[in-house]
Amino acid sequence: xxxxxxxxxxxxxxxxxxxxxxxxxxAGGILLRGVGHSYGELRTLDFLDLAVDAHGVVGLVGPSGxxxxxxLELICGLREQSSGTIEVGGHAAAAERLARCAFMPQRDLLxxxxxxxxxxxxxxxxxxxxxxxxxxxxxxxxxxFGLGGFEDSRPTELSGGMRQxxxxxxxxxxxxxxxxxxxxxxxLDAITRxxxxxxxxxxxxxxxxxxxxxxHDVEEALYLCDRVAVxxxxxxxxxxxxxxxxxxxxxxxEAVTDAGFVAAREEALHALREGSR
Amino acid sequence: MRRVLLPxxxxxxLIGLWQIAASTGAIAEALSLEDFLxxxxxxxxxxxxxxxxxxxxxxxxxxxEMVFGILSAVVVGIGFAVAMxxxxxxxxxxxxxxVASQTIPIVVISPILVVWFGYGLPPKxxxxxxxxxxxxxxxxxxxxxxxxxxxxKMMRSLDASRWQRFWRxxxxxxxxxxxxxIKIAVVIAPIGAVFAEWAGSSAGLGHLIQSDTANFxxARQFATVAVxxxxxxxxxxxxxxxxxxxxxxx
Numbered sequence: 001x002x003x004x005x006x007x008x009x010x011x012x013x014x015x016x017x018x019x020x021x022x023x024x025x026x027a028g029g030i031l032l033r034g035v036g037h038s039y040g041e042l043r044t045l046d047f048l049d050l051a052v053d054a055h056g057v058v059g060l061v062g063p064s065g066x067x068x069x070x071x072l073e074l075i076c077g078l079r080e081q082s083s084g085t086i087e088v089g090g091h092a093a094a095a096e097r098l099a100r101c102a103f104m105p106q107r108d109l110l111x112x113x114x115x116x117x118x119x120x121x122x123x124x125x126x127x128x129x130x131x132x133x134x135x136x137x138x139x140x141x142x143x144x145f146g147l148g149g150f151e152d153s154r155p156t157e158l159s160g161g162m163r164q165x166x167x168x169x170x171x172x173x174x175x176x177x178x179x180x181x182x183x184x185x186x187x188l189d190a191i192t193r194x195x196x197x198x199x200x201x202x203x204x205x206x207x208x209x210x211x212x213x214x215x216h217d218v219e220e221a222l223y224l225c226d227r228v229a230v231x232x233x234x235x236x237x238x239x240x241x242x243x244x245x246x247x248x249x250x251x252x253x254e255a256v257t258d259a260g261f262v263a264a265r266e267e268a269l270h271a272l273r274e275g276s277r
Numbered sequence: 278m279r280r281v282l283l284p285x286x287x288x289x290x291l292i293g294l295w296q297i298a299a300s301t302g303a304i305a306e307a308l309s310l311e312d313f314l315x316x317x318x319x320x321x322x323x324x325x326x327x328x329x330x331x332x333x334x335x336x337x338x339x340x341x342e343m344v345f346g347i348l349s350a351v352v353v354g355i356g357f358a359v360a361m362x363x364x365x366x367x368x369x370x371x372x373x374x375x376v377a378s379q380t381i382p383i384v385v386i387s388p389i390l391v392v393w394f395g396y397g398l399p400p401k402x403x404x405x406x407x408x409x410x411x412x413x414x415x416x417x418x419x420x421x422x423x424x425x426x427x428x429x430k431m432m433r434s435l436d437a438s439r440w441q442r443f444w445r446x447x448x449x450x451x452x453x454x455x456x457x458x459i460k461i462a463v464v465i466a467p468i469g470a471v472f473a474e475w476a477g478s479s480a481g482l483g484h485l486i487q488s489d490t491a492n493f494x495x496a497r498q499f500a501t502v503a504v505x506x507x508x509x510x511x512x513x514x515x516x517x518x519x520x521x522x523x524x525x526x527x
Contacts, residue, residue: 078430103434105427112526113449122445123435154526174435 028100028177028210029054030075034084037070038235044070046235047084052227054089054177057204057211057248059221061268062231063276068214069106069182071236075212076101076180088178102174104181108167110155116166117142117151123174141169145203161192165199172203178210185220194252197223201248218268219256224248230268232275240271292318316496325500331485336504338481342398342473343466343512346405350462353406354413355455361414362421362447379411383469387476396477404473409462416458420451453527456520463512467505 030052037045044067052058060068073079074086077097088097102123110119117138118125124134135151142148147165155163164184171179184200185193197220204211204224215221221228222244230240245260255261298304299317308315316324325332357375361368383404390400424447432442474483482505489498 073430076430076434078433098434099436101434103430105431107427109425109428109431111428111446111449122432122437125445126432126435126437126441156526170435180434 028089029056029087030058030178030210030212031087032075032084033086035071035074035081035086036083036235037067037074037079037081043235045074045081046237048237050229050238052210052212054210055208056227057213057225059225059228060212060214060231061216061218061221061228061272062236063233063272064216066231066234067236068216068231071231072103072180072182072212072214075178076103078103100176101178101180102171102176104167104171104179104184106183106186108155108163108187110158110163110166110170112155115152115154116147116158116162119155120166120169120173122170138169138173141173144206145169145199159192160188161196164188164196168200168203172207172209176209178212181211181213183215184213186216193217193220198250198252200224201252202250204248218265218272222261222264222268223252223255228268230271230275233277239275240268242268242271314493314495316499320496321499321503324494324496325503328497328500332482332501332504335480335482335485335501336508339467339470339474339483339505340508342401342470342481343405343508345398345402346469347409347459347462347466347512349402349406350409350413351459354410354458354462355417357410357414358417358421358451358455359443361418363443368418375411375414378407381407383408383472384476387473390473391477396479400476401470401473401478401481404476405466405469408465408469412461412465413455413458416461417451417455420454421447423454424450452524453520456516456524460513460516460520463516464509466512467509471505 030050032048032050035045035048035050036043048071050058060071062068070079074081075088075097077088077094077099080094085092086097088100091097091100110116111122114122117135118131120141121131121134121138124137125131129137139151142151145165147162147169150158150162155166158166164187168181168184171181185196188196201224211225213221213224218228222242225244226247227244228242229238230242231237232239242264245264246255246258249255256265296318299315300319302312302315304310305312305315357371361371386407387400387404390403394400394403428446429442432446437445470481471483471486474481475487478484482501485501486498489495489501
């Protein structure tokens with residue numbers, strides 16, 4: 001479907017052409033079975049099992065350096081596991097996984113030589129879509145996600161929160177079924193981080209995707225995810241899996257003070273402390 | 278303004294000191310030399326004016342050599358850097374040889390090149406390119422290698438091909454480094470040009486300096502060096518200007 005719109009020959013002004021639809025509806029479930037990984041002698045992951053349904057949002061929390069980011073890169077097909085199988089949308093080959101996952105690194109890594117909108121449209125440009133059409137597709141999201149008017153700003157002219165939004169849109173615009181987010185808000189101050197969490201929750205309500213969110217912030221994971229997997233210290237294994245009481249509530253402040261949420265947070269923190277030992 | 282005024286003031290002070298030391302004969306006396314061998318800045322300026330058309334003719338010859346030499350070095354340097362970055366085997370095979378090429382004394386290789394290619398432009402361009410391509414290659418390669426590995430992962434995940442990664446991330450990252458290399462090259466190009474002309478030439482500022490050495494025309498030698506330095510400064514200015522035009526995101 002998306003393929004067809006992409007290769008349609010373009011005539012006249014590209015701005016007037018409808019941008020390609022962004023959401024890819026192909027099933028994007030994730031399945032990990034007995035996944036292990038080591039850097040040489042150093043074992044980072046230990047026989048990990050994890051299943052995420054299509055459009056499910058799963059959080060990975062764990063102590064620093066436990067291999068959360070490695071796990072994310074494995075799912076995305078940016079690395080090969082040492083043992084076990086990883087399937088994304090039913091495909092196990094690394095190249096197939098790479099084709100189905102969009103990776104958002106810890107730092108926003110907006111390219112300073114491109115404007116905000118050109119950064120957001122990067123994936124479409126890489127997919128061979130002409131600049132005008134790619135920008136039009138990204139512009140639609142800029143309006144929808146509160147970035148209207150900043151299309152032609154340089155990344156250096158944007159605030160930290162806005163940069164992170166552009167980086168997220170860049171990931172979303174790729175049109176892939178799976179979003180792999182590596183501590184997306186870790187570099188932001190507390191207030192901006194809370195705002196961004198609400199913003200991301202809203203974005204996922206309007207444009208649902210399968211999401212793997214790596215974070216060290218238990219509250220963030222419980223607010224944004226359907227399910228949270230707590231990882232142990234290296235070599236990482238899953239020590240607890242928590243189902244989340246309220247999913248991506250519109251009012252974040254209300255959600256995080258809810259009794260069920262507080263109980264889940266304590267449970268997660270307890271598991272985290274146990275697993276760090 | 279400060280960046281123009283300060284060096285200008287320092288230069289004026291140095292020239293003033295030299296003027297006093299030379300015109301009173303203090304330097305000549307200290308070195309036990311004839312007065313005409315130690316020209317004062319005023320005498321050099323006079324020589325510069327009197328020989329203006331001769332200097333301009335020879336400056337044009339040397340400028341052409343330098344521009345062609347630097348441009349060849351930029352092309353070859355970028356080519357080498359990209360190939361060494363793209364293919365590990367190229368880097369491992371050629372890097373030691375490229376370093377070794379810089380240990381060849383140009384005073385030795387210049388006469389050989391003159392024997393092979395004659396008194397014209399080609400041996401000069403070759404020698405200038407030989408001394409200039411090294412800083413350009415090393416700087417460009419460093420630039421290409423300084424790319425954030427996380428940015429590469431991000432691009433791979435956003436469906437970028439190898440060349441898209443190069444054009445959209447690696448090349449822009451390397452550009453500031455490349456310009457640093459070019460600026461170093463511009464400064465050492467006159468040295469290469471002078472050596473190349475000394476090995477065998479019929480014109481050029483290096484040629485002029487050589488014949489003035491034989492004639493003990495020290496004033497005109499200094500005048501020639503001043504012209505050579507001015508040319509290097511102008512080329513440096515052009516490189517800086519190009520850098521600002523190309524790298525607009527800083």
